[in-house]
Amino acid sequence: MKKILLVCALCMCVLGMGISExxxxxxxxxxxxxxxxxxxxxxxxxxxxxxxxxxxxxxGGINGNPLVVIFEDSKDSPQASVSAFQKLTSMDKVQVxxxxxxxxxxxxxxxxxxxxxxxxxxxxxxxxxxSGSGLYRGCTRIDKQAEVLTKYAKDVLKTTKVAILYxxxxxxxxxxxxxxxxxxxxGIPVVIAESFMVGDRDFSxxxxxxxxxxxxxxxxxxxLQETAPAISQARKIGINAVSMxxxxxxxxxxxxxxxxxxxxxxxxSEYNExxxxxxxxxxxxxxxxxxxxxxxxTNNIMFAAITYDMTKMVAKAIAEKGYTPEGxxxxxxxxxxxxGVTGKLSFDKNGDVVKQGVYxxxxxxxxxxxxx
Amino acid sequence: xxxxxxxVLIMVSLYAILALSLNxxxxxxxxxxxxxxxxxxxxxxxSGLLMIKGLGFVSAFFLAGILTSVLGLCLALPxxxxxxxxxxxxxxxxxxxxxxxxxxxxxxxxxxxxxGIPPVTLWGKPVYSKWAFLGLxxxxxxxxILSAYTLKQSKIGRAWAAIRDNDVVAMFMGINTSYYKVxxxxxxxxxxxxxxSLYAHYTAYINPQTFGMHTxxxxxxxxVLGGIGSITGSILGATLLVLLPEILRPLADYQxxxxxxxxxxxxxxxxxxxxxxxxxxxxxxxxx
Amino acid sequence: MLIQQLVNGLVVGSVYALVALGYxxxxxxxxxxxxxxxxxxxxxxxxxxxxxxATGELGLAVMAGVGTACLVGFLLERIAFRPLRGMxxxxxxxxxxxxxILLSSLARLLFGPDDRxxxxxxxxxxxxxxxxxxxxxxxxxxxxxxxxxxxxxxIFVNMTKHGKAxxxxxxxxxxxxxxxxxxxxxxxxxxxLGSALSGVAxxxxxxxxxxxxxxxxxxxxxxxxxxxxxxxxxxxxxxxxGGLVLGIAENLxxxxxxxxxxxxxxxxxxxxxxxxxxxxIMGSRK
Numbered sequence: 001m002k003k004i005l006l007v008c009a010l011c012m013c014v015l016g017m018g019i020s021e022x023x024x025x026x027x028x029x030x031x032x033x034x035x036x037x038x039x040x041x042x043x044x045x046x047x048x049x050x051x052x053x054x055x056x057x058x059x060g061g062i063n064g065n066p067l068v069v070i071f072e073d074s075k076d077s078p079q080a081s082v083s084a085f086q087k088l089t090s091m092d093k094v095q096v097x098x099x100x101x102x103x104x105x106x107x108x109x110x111x112x113x114x115x116x117x118x119x120x121x122x123x124x125x126x127x128x129x130x131s132g133s134g135l136y137r138g139c140t141r142i143d144k145q146a147e148v149l150t151k152y153a154k155d156v157l158k159t160t161k162v163a164i165l166y167x168x169x170x171x172x173x174x175x176x177x178x179x180x181x182x183x184x185x186x187g188i189p190v191v192i193a194e195s196f197m198v199g200d201r202d203f204s205x206x207x208x209x210x211x212x213x214x215x216x217x218x219x220x221x222x223x224l225q226e227t228a229p230a231i232s233q234a235r236k237i238g239i240n241a242v243s244m245x246x247x248x249x250x251x252x253x254x255x256x257x258x259x260x261x262x263x264x265x266x267x268x269s270e271y272n273e274x275x276x277x278x279x280x281x282x283x284x285x286x287x288x289x290x291x292x293x294x295x296x297x298t299n300n301i302m303f304a305a306i307t308y309d310m311t312k313m314v315a316k317a318i319a320e321k322g323y324t325p326e327g328x329x330x331x332x333x334x335x336x337x338x339x340g341v342t343g344k345l346s347f348d349k350n351g352d353v354v355k356q357g358v359y360x361x362x363x364x365x366x367x368x369x370x371x372x
Numbered sequence: 373x374x375x376x377x378x379x380v381l382i383m384v385s386l387y388a389i390l391a392l393s394l395n396x397x398x399x400x401x402x403x404x405x406x407x408x409x410x411x412x413x414x415x416x417x418x419s420g421l422l423m424i425k426g427l428g429f430v431s432a433f434f435l436a437g438i439l440t441s442v443l444g445l446c447l448a449l450p451x452x453x454x455x456x457x458x459x460x461x462x463x464x465x466x467x468x469x470x471x472x473x474x475x476x477x478x479x480x481x482x483x484x485x486x487x488g489i490p491p492v493t494l495w496g497k498p499v500y501s502k503w504a505f506l507g508l509x510x511x512x513x514x515x516x517i518l519s520a521y522t523l524k525q526s527k528i529g530r531a532w533a534a535i536r537d538n539d540v541v542a543m544f545m546g547i548n549t550s551y552y553k554v555x556x557x558x559x560x561x562x563x564x565x566x567x568x569s570l571y572a573h574y575t576a577y578i579n580p581q582t583f584g585m586h587t588x589x590x591x592x593x594x595x596v597l598g599g600i601g602s603i604t605g606s607i608l609g610a611t612l613l614v615l616l617p618e619i620l621r622p623l624a625d626y627q628x629x630x631x632x633x634x635x636x637x638x639x640x641x642x643x644x645x646x647x648x649x650x651x652x653x654x655x656x657x658x659x660x
Numbered sequence: 661m662l663i664q665q666l667v668n669g670l671v672v673g674s675v676y677a678l679v680a681l682g683y684x685x686x687x688x689x690x691x692x693x694x695x696x697x698x699x700x701x702x703x704x705x706x707x708x709x710x711x712x713x714a715t716g717e718l719g720l721a722v723m724a725g726v727g728t729a730c731l732v733g734f735l736l737e738r739i740a741f742r743p744l745r746g747m748x749x750x751x752x753x754x755x756x757x758x759x760x761i762l763l764s765s766l767a768r769l770l771f772g773p774d775d776r777x778x779x780x781x782x783x784x785x786x787x788x789x790x791x792x793x794x795x796x797x798x799x800x801x802x803x804x805x806x807x808x809x810x811x812x813x814x815i816f817v818n819m820t821k822h823g824k825a826x827x828x829x830x831x832x833x834x835x836x837x838x839x840x841x842x843x844x845x846x847x848x849x850x851x852x853l854g855s856a857l858s859g860v861a862x863x864x865x866x867x868x869x870x871x872x873x874x875x876x877x878x879x880x881x882x883x884x885x886x887x888x889x890x891x892x893x894x895x896x897x898x899x900x901x902g903g904l905v906l907g908i909a910e911n912l913x914x915x916x917x918x919x920x921x922x923x924x925x926x927x928x929x930x931x932x933x934x935x936x937x938x939x940x941i942m943g944s945r946k
Contacts (some may be wrong), residue, residue, distance in 0.1 A: 035624060035625065036624065036625055036627070036628065036765075036768070037773075038773070039768075039772075039773035040773045040774050043773075071624075072621070072624075073624050073625075073627075075617075075627075076581075077581060077582070077586075078485075078575075078577070078578075078579055078581055078582055079383075079575075079582050080617065082379075082575060083379065083380070083383070083617070083618065086375060086376045086379040086380075087376050087618070087621070089375070089376075090374065090375040090376035090377075091376050103484065104483070104484070104485060104579045104581055107484065107485065107487055107577050107579070108575065108577045108579070110487075110577065111488075111575070111576035111577055112576075127484055129484055129487055133487075168475060168476070168483065168920050169475070169483045170482075170483040170484045170485075170579075173482055173483050173484075174483075174484070194914075194919040195919050195920045196919065196922065197922065197923055199875065199878070199879050200879075200922070200923075201865070201869040201871055201876070202668075202672055202869065204665075204668035204671075204672075204911065205665060205668055205669075205910070205911040205912075205914035205915045205919065205922065206914060206915075206919045206922075208661055208664045208665055208668060208915065209661065209665075209914075209915045209919070212661055225775050225871065225873070228775075228871075229869050229870060229871055232870060236784055236796065237794065238794075253774060253775070256777055257775055257777050257870060257871060259777070259781060259870065296772050297772075298772070298773065298774050398750065404749070404750060404753070450931060450934070450935055453934065453935060453938050454934050454938050455938075458889055458893075458934060458938070460693060460753065461693075461882075461885060461886055461889055461927075461930065462930070462931060462934065464882070464927075465886065465924075465926075465927025465928070465930055465931060466927075466931075468882075468923060468924060468927055469924045469927060469928065472920070472921055472923065472924045475920075476918075476920050476921070589757055592754070592757075593754060593757070593758075596750060596751070596754045600748070600750065625769065626765075626769075628761055628762075628764075628765035628768075629761075629762055629765045629766055629769070631758070631761055631762075632758045632759065632760070632761030632762025632763070632765060633758065633762050634758065635754055635755065635757060635758025635759075635761070635762075636739070636740050636755050636758040636759050636762065637758075638754075638758075639740075639744060639751050639752070639754050639755035639758065640739070640740070640743045640744065640755065643744065643747055643748075643751045
């Protein structure tokens with residue numbers, strides 16, 4: 001009997017949880033980010049939102065009302081992302097959610113969002129399956145990235161054959177499929193494709209097999225925790241081909257973990273620090289101030305830049321069209337050349353962001369510099 | 373507010389079915405299984421794919437259960453050859469292999485998973501209302517509780533209890549231990565498959581991440597925390613472990629520490645679980 | 661390529677063997693599957709990396725790493741296992757799983773979510789074997805250290821008083837107790853030894869992969885456990901054979917069958933061996 005009462009008490013707690021004490025005039029939006037597992041991506045993303053909120057509220061908020069973001073952890077789980085979404089929409093009554101960050105989590109939230117009409121903007125999911133699912137996407141789709149990178153390989157690197165070592169999860173696998181097609185389109189055959197799992201640190205089996213082939217470019221899409229040791233081990237066994245990666249590598253951590261092996265690595269990015277606008281200068285200053293104050297925190301300005309832009313767009317949408325899903329969608333669907341730090345932004349009919357394009361970077365002397 | 377609560381309650385009922393199904397293997401028959409989420413996943417994928425191909429819900433639902441139990445049979449056979457603790461790692465390995473299969477086959481959508489799974493349809497009409505869905509899952513849970521209870525009291529249940537206490541002695545008593553162990557796996561995986569089907573049509577999207585080791589461990593924890601062998605216990609365990617992450621939202625970063633500590637704490641101070649009787653753990657202690 | 665893959669497998673396999681030894685000793689003597697063995701390995705690595713970053717002394721760092729691993733093992737035995745002796749094996753299993761989750765989340769909070777590089781860079785010196793494969797100095801060190809430790813362990817267990825006491829407890833704790841052996845001490849020593857070995861394994865891997873993270877122990881822990889069972893749990897040579905077989909099977913499977921299933925090969929190898937030989941390759945009694 002006692003035990004059943006205990007469980008009932010727990011249920012009461014759940015019911016009581018939703019009663020938050022935010023003031024009536026606050027404008028609440030939700031964010032579902034990778035805050036525990038995958039915090040290396042989630043914390044910078046959170047920072048981006050925080051910088052935007054601070055800026056907006058310092059300027060008087062949204063039509064005088066302070067903007068408040070309620071953060072939830074996606075725990076790297078589609079299931080937890082859905083629960084977080086349900087909690088944000090039904091308890092906190094948010095009308096817009098920034099996140100989740102991963103394709104799998106975004107796809108899990110997608111069926112529910114249109115049903116309830118909530119606007120969902122995923123800042124970093126890259127799977128093509130997200131297009132047309134009703135979500136907005138804040139980063140360039142993987143095929144646009146592929147187009148730019150493969151063209152660079154063909155025109156600048158003069159690549160003739162490529163080897164691929166990809167991460168066997170939605171991001172890396174998606175990259176493998178899309179890039180293989182685009183490499184083919186520019187006449188660069190893929191001589192071999194091997195894969196690894198997230199969490200693996202030993203790539204000797206795959207690399208030894210890859211080394212049996214002839215190629216002048218090795219493409220390693222995935223997350224830097226794996227791609228950095230992968231290139232390091234590749235160099236150690238004597239693979240000297242130029243290396244190319246995707247967004248996951250776009251952080252100083254990649255260079256730190258890969259060491260000398262990262263030299264010459266070519267990468268795409270959503271964000272260019274040198275982009276010369278007052279908005280970007282201000283954003284950069286703020287971000288690096290935070291990094292300086294928290295030296296052990298992950299430094300990944302690209303993720304922060306994307307969520308910063310998305311937050312500011314949402315705030316502008318609410319300010320101009322009112323805090324309803326229709327209002328926000330109305331703004332997002334029609335905005336042109338929004339002054340973002342990642343470029344001049346708008347959204348296409350699938351909800352994918354449109355900007356000038358993918359920025360190309362190369363590692364030179366231990367630092368990322370603009371390629372081309 | 374109510375949609376969130378309904379969602380949580382639906383998750384509780386689904387996991388209660390899962391925990392109860394695992395309890396058949398672990399609590400009734402006394403075998404160890406660390407790969408149970410694999411059956412959950414197999415049921416989900418099969419049902420999802422069948423409905424995407426055009427089959428009706430009821431057929432997909434039952435076929436998912438049946439086909440999952442066939443795979444349960446496949447696991448049971450090598451499981452017979454090894455003893456308890458080895459069984460843990462074999463079932464764990466099974467779970468990992470199945471997850472990898474989900475991730476690599478095109479038909480399961482690979483790592484991206486299955487998108488666009490149709491919702492439950494009853495009498496030709498799709499069920500969108502969460503209240504109705506909760507009613508459905510609760511009804512199925514109820515049927516399951518009844519069958520679990522009946523099984524426990526039946527000849528099969530008694531055979532399982534004998535095997536659980538000491539399978540060598542059970543064999544000498546004339547019980548066909550292989551048959552009953554396989555039966556435990558088949559029954560358990562059938563129900564897990566049904567739970568998977570319900571899950572797939574509720575969430576409309578599944579991917580391999582949901583059915584990995586983390587979930588298997590969570591289901592096992594529900595069974596053990598609730599009390600091995602206790603039907604009420606499994607339901608309480610499921611309720612506890614589904615509610616906990618929701619209640620602990622303010623604690624965000626510390627949730628996993630809390631979860632780990634809870635498991636250790638419960639095992640050290642109340643190993644028989646919430647509903648278990650102390651007698652059970654003594655009965656089981658047969659080593660050192 | 662075959663010889664190179666064998667070399668690759670040998671290096672990884674010897675590290676699996678080190679962790680497997682910890683598992684096999686703890687299981688053989690306490691009957692517990694220590695799911696948290698991978699976390700002990702991880703704390704060993706962090707102990708070394710943090711000490712090295714702070715002091716720059718490699719020797720001190722290694723000692724700190726092993727010490728940290730032993731401390732974690734000691735606490736684990738005391739808090740999560742000792743109270744659970746004699747119970748249904750599921751109970752300490754869940755306790756170990758809980759401890760594993762607790763320890764790795766704690767590490768995430770203490771050390772941050774990022775991977776850390778090893779503060780010292782080793783310049784690879786390569787040697788050629790049979791003209792067909794290459795092996796670096798670091799890889800040779802790893803194999804050498806692993807085998808050296810295994811030999812030391814065997815000597816300890818077979819020739820010292822404490823070692824023989826542990827074996828006695830493994831065979832029959834009641835009889836051992838009656839012969840005057842302090843069983844509790846034997847358990848603690850076993851845990852300390854197993855932890856020390858895992859700690860060294862963690863440090864070796866932190867150097868080899870240049871990556872130390874809170875989650876680094878999970879998968880190696882599972883694979884090492886499979887290795888221990890594959891080789892015959894409770895048998896020291898078995899753990900060594902199991903580790904090597906697993907490392908090689910994994911690499912050959914990834915190279916010749918499919919790299920997408922690399923993690924599965926460890927378990928497939930385990931299942932195959934257990935079907936043919938349910939006691940493991942070198943498993944004997946029980």
